[in-house]
Amino acid sequence: DIVMTQSPDSLAVSLGERATINCKSSQSVISSSNNKNCLAWYQQKPGQPPKLLFYWASTRESGVPDRFSGSGSGTDFTLTISSLQAEDVAVYYCQQSYSTPRTFGQGTKVEIK
């Protein structure tokens, strides 16, 4: 199974400041069939289901604010919130879809400092 490791487990950022979440996979998640990174990012707010933010590592889902960006390739990926807003308080997960079982990172909790 591919192990997804996120860092940090939690972070506190001041409003308007940058938040950076890292996700590392135990092996490359680049698909040979389409040359895409099989990596998605989700946001989960308390009491709500997860919400898709990015797929193929950097393709923003419709409606996701552009202060969010996804980057990386191979085994190392990053989710960046360029200017943290109060509504961004949530737990963020990465997930690989290169192979089954699909695996998630352990989650990163983002709070306001």
Next chain:
Amino acid sequence: EIQVVESGGGLVQPGGSLRLSCAASGFTFSNHWMSWVRQAPGKGLEWVANIKEDGSEKNYVDSVKGRFTISRDNARNSLYLQMNTLRAEDTAVYYCATGTYYHGAWGQGTRVTVSS
């Protein structure tokens, strides 16, 4: 509007069975892989299973293989998860989600509690 709505959760004793359902609307269900993802209380997300558009391919996480069965009825736009020989560690909110490479739509989840 794409919508998936789970049902069928509840309290069940260890060793018991439960069948979860997911009703889909707002998209062509038969054209999409579907997945189940669960979340134990206070824990992270765990992918459970997925099923191909026509039901011809199914995949499971090792911890549920041989106990859970994913299925679908494209005529009814419905996804199912038959859960047998339930264990305490299966206690979680179970989400139905669209897709296999990424999950664009999620339901609100249905809670399964395995306890005596």
